[in-house]
Amino acid sequence: MSGDVQSQSPPMPSSLSMIRTLGLIAMISGLLVVLVARYTEPIIKEKERLALEQAVFQVIPGVVQATATRVSFALSEDGLVRLDEETGTGEANLFAVYDDSGMLMGIALQAAAQGYQDVVRTLYGYDPKCECIVGLVIMKSTDTPGMGDKNTLEGNRQFMANFDALSVQLAEDQSRLAHAVETVKHGTKTGIWQVDAISGATITSRAISRGLNESAQKMLPLIARHLHVLKVNN
Amino acid sequence: MNNRTPIIELRGAPHLRKAPSVDQIMRNVVYALLPICGFAVYQFGLSALALILATTLACICTEHLFCRLSDKPTTIGDFSAVITGLLLALTLPPGFPLWMAVVAGFVAIALTKVMFGGIGFNVFNPALVGRAFVQAAFPVAITTWTPAFAPGRFTEFIPSTLTLPFVVPKSVAGWVERIAVDGYTGATPLALQKFGDGNLEHVTTQNADLFFGMTAGSAGETSALLILVCGAYLAVRRMMDWHIPAAMLLGAFVTSGGFYLVDAGAYPTPLFTLLSGGLMLGALFMASDMVASPTTPRGVWIYGILIGFLTVIIRLFGGLPEGVMYAILFGNAASPLIGAFTQPRVYGTGRKKATKP
Amino acid sequence: MADLHHKPTPITMDTFLRGIWKENPVFVMLLGLCPALAVTNTTMNAIGMGLATLFVLVCSSALVSLLRSVIPKQVRIASYIVIIATFVTIVDYAIHAISLELYNALGAFIQLIVANCVILGRAESYASKNRVTKSVVNAFGIGIGFTFALLCLGTVREVLGSGTILGYSLFGESFQPWVVMVLPPGGFFVIGAWLLLFSWLKERKQRKILKQEETARATG
Numbered sequence A: 001m002s003g004d005v006q007s008q009s010p011p012m013p014s015s016l017s018m019i020r021t022l023g024l025i026a027m028i029s030g031l032l033v034v035l036v037a038r039y040t041e042p043i044i045k046e047k048e049r050l051a052l053e054q055a056v057f058q059v060i061p062g063v064v065q066a067t068a069t070r071v072s073f074a075l076s077e078d079g080l081v082r083l084d085e086e087t088g089t090g091e092a093n094l095f096a097v098y099d100d101s102g103m104l105m106g107i108a109l110q111a112a113a114q115g116y117q118d119v120v121r122t123l124y125g126y127d128p129k130c131e132c133i134v135g136l137v138i139m140k141s142t143d144t145p146g147m148g149d150k151n152t153l154e155g156n157r158q159f160m161a162n163f164d165a166l167s168v169q170l171a172e173d174q175s176r177l178a179h180a181v182e183t184v185k186h187g188t189k190t191g192i193w194q195v196d197a198i199s200g201a202t203i204t205s206r207a208i209s210r211g212l213n214e215s216a217q218k219m220l221p222l223i224a225r226h227l228h229v230l231k232v233n234n
Numbered sequence B: 001m002n003n004r005t006p007i008i009e010l011r012g013a014p015h016l017r018k019a020p021s022v023d024q025i026m027r028n029v030v031y032a033l034l035p036i037c038g039f040a041v042y043q044f045g046l047s048a049l050a051l052i053l054a055t056t057l058a059c060i061c062t063e064h065l066f067c068r069l070s071d072k073p074t075t076i077g078d079f080s081a082v083i084t085g086l087l088l089a090l091t092l093p094p095g096f097p098l099w100m101a102v103v104a105g106f107v108a109i110a111l112t113k114v115m116f117g118g119i120g121f122n123v124f125n126p127a128l129v130g131r132a133f134v135q136a137a138f139p140v141a142i143t144t145w146t147p148a149f150a151p152g153r154f155t156e157f158i159p160s161t162l163t164l165p166f167v168v169p170k171s172v173a174g175w176v177e178r179i180a181v182d183g184y185t186g187a188t189p190l191a192l193q194k195f196g197d198g199n200l201e202h203v204t205t206q207n208a209d210l211f212f213g214m215t216a217g218s219a220g221e222t223s224a225l226l227i228l229v230c231g232a233y234l235a236v237r238r239m240m241d242w243h244i245p246a247a248m249l250l251g252a253f254v255t256s257g258g259f260y261l262v263d264a265g266a267y268p269t270p271l272f273t274l275l276s277g278g279l280m281l282g283a284l285f286m287a288s289d290m291v292a293s294p295t296t297p298r299g300v301w302i303y304g305i306l307i308g309f310l311t312v313i314i315r316l317f318g319g320l321p322e323g324v325m326y327a328i329l330f331g332n333a334a335s336p337l338i339g340a341f342t343q344p345r346v347y348g349t350g351r352k353k354a355t356k357p
Numbered sequence C: 001m002a003d004l005h006h007k008p009t010p011i012t013m014d015t016f017l018r019g020i021w022k023e024n025p026v027f028v029m030l031l032g033l034c035p036a037l038a039v040t041n042t043t044m045n046a047i048g049m050g051l052a053t054l055f056v057l058v059c060s061s062a063l064v065s066l067l068r069s070v071i072p073k074q075v076r077i078a079s080y081i082v083i084i085a086t087f088v089t090i091v092d093y094a095i096h097a098i099s100l101e102l103y104n105a106l107g108a109f110i111q112l113i114v115a116n117c118v119i120l121g122r123a124e125s126y127a128s129k130n131r132v133t134k135s136v137v138n139a140f141g142i143g144i145g146f147t148f149a150l151l152c153l154g155t156v157r158e159v160l161g162s163g164t165i166l167g168y169s170l171f172g173e174s175f176q177p178w179v180v181m182v183l184p185p186g187g188f189f190v191i192g193a194w195l196l197l198f199s200w201l202k203e204r205k206q207r208k209i210l211k212q213e214e215t216a217r218a219t220g
Helices: A002-008 A015-059 A150-155 A157-163 A202-230 B022-044 B046-069 B080-091 B098-114 B126-137 B173-179 B189-195 B207-212 B224-236 B243-262 B270-275 B279-286 B297-317 B324-341 C013-017 C033-038 C043-066 C073-098 C100-109 C111-115 C117-125 C132-162 C184-219
Strands: A069-076 A079-083 A094-098 A104-114 A119-127 A132-140 A182-184 A194-196
Touching: A015 A069, A015 A094, A015 A104, A015 A119, A015 A132, A015 C073, A015 C100, A069 A202, A079 A202, A094 A202, A104 A132, A104 A202, A119 A202, A132 A150, A132 A157, A132 A202, A150 A157, A157 A194, A182 A202, A194 A202, B022 B046, B022 B080, B022 B224, B022 B279, B046 B080, B046 B098, B080 B098, B080 B126, B080 B279, B098 B126, B126 B324, B224 B279, B243 B270, B243 B279, B243 B297, B270 B279, B279 B297, B279 B324, B297 B324, C013 C132, C033 C100, C033 C111, C033 C132, C033 C184, C043 C073, C043 C100, C043 C111, C043 C117, C043 C132, C073 C100, C073 C111, C073 C117, C100 C111, C111 C117, C117 C132, C132 C184
Parallel strands: A182 A194
Antiparallel strands: A069 A079, A069 A094, A094 A104, A104 A119, A119 A132
């Protein structure tokens, strides 16, 4: 093909033919991409919803998956907005889990902070009754495999036990935490608001608690304000 | 020349002595290393002996194997593989599992030496590359230190030494507890200084203990005095360029001295920096590697000071307590560049703007 | 185009096989090393990446070959890139729909298939000069070769780096993982070792042939 063009036409082919060809190719590719995107979009959404659902149920202890329901909310300074599954608009940042009688079992919240390589994203369960964090899953961590990656972190039972009952009690004025969540060196945990770091993955451990602290400082006072709405699923 | 040996040999100038051959030099380096190995065995017992034998054998076998594979005459006779093996063993913790030590020896020779064309062509110090590999591969095992002068060290192995290949080494915590004398920890002076021992933020070890090697640490890096003496032997016999260790120690001393003057509470004394960890061993036996260091008179100073400076920076601000290994590897990588920038003036050419081609 | 068609070489087994062995993109041509090193820390990732590349390679080769007579020389690279990018986007959606886990593991490297020089190289040097079926067969061979190479890297790195294969534990709890193998340097070590093995085999074969010739000459 290229030899063909070279031999017969050193001058440029007309711009029109170039535009025509590129237009044709662009149309073909556009068509293909749109077709595939339309076809896979619902599948991807469903998969992501399931993954999130599973994670949400995982951070609230004692959930019976078959009967529990999850409701997404968008919570901000402006107030609490309930997001419906189908018509949900806006970014959900709070997931309330209710048991079969419609009583609140716990709230799942997202947290993120810069780790060693990239942002470490977590989802944690908050129990308003004991004012503590009751569970945590790592959504994404690309830190050193074998030390700070998702599977290693979640496989470290000693570390994960930090988040079975991590105190995030609010201070008197209900505007911030009584004690900031903080990571301490491995083996020196003294307070119930402290996280015992993994030795060897201190930076990742610190990123997790920093993310928790930021998220909790911001969200928990807001939750306290709207707790009466969240308490019962209606 | 006729066959009769003259009673008085008369020759014209220049009166050159025959330069020592490669294996002569290498043999002398081995002699210089043997006392250090001996002290390591005395200090850490059977395990250190097994470790030294394992790395040395691994290095020799690897070199022999690759020579066979490439149909070349074997080069193990020149003793350079022995040096690599000995040096490697001296940089490893005494209780390092033997199979990992063999891996380190294999990588040291195969990756750094044979691949680049054998003796005289290695870009990096082979022993350090071997150590860097196992540092990255087995970060836990290589930072597991055991106390020196354990009772019964000549009759039993440190439990982690005899780990089966590909198996996680046994924990030495129980063993250390059993043999340890009144609250002794296996942590190295550097780790104590950097991370504290749980009660105190920075724990500084007595300089005298460091000087005579009465501390925990890698098999052969604990006694600064012995290393200095052995290095001096080589320097006196002119088989080592003494400028490099001198420059490296100077660089480390000045850099850490600067930090110490700024904040004496947070940073260790310069003397501690010189005597602790692998700085002495690195300066005298590794940075001075003939192949991987620059050859120009000004270059060796720049090279040494750069390594000393980097060592201190890595120790103080890096994630690891020890930085000698990476600093020397970095210096090795920079040495061709240093050599190129410090070419001495050719005799007879102008001081500024030499001949332009 | 007529002058190109007067000597159509037939499709032989070699059209397909050369991509796997003689012209293996990773081990012989040393192309596409970025994904080959970056995402091969587990066997699963290696298979996923290999198959994704295979798909893009085959589809883009087919389309480029189909359109080879209408694409003017001056805009050919732009056209190829658009075509390749289309299929990369499709693969991106497909993997996202098939497995979230794999999608997260491969990350940006799916999108980066577009910059894989193996694919552009095939489009430029093969698909634009050959008939559709032949291009597809050749691309298929190259794609399989690429997947094979990634598998070679991925299995070694997963077995040594985590003691598992496809996630199944091989040696049980007591295995000591070689952490470095799942880190980026591990990729370089392993590819270096494979290249060494392949060139050693090749050289040995050549030496054998030389020796045979020599003995033949000596006796004959």
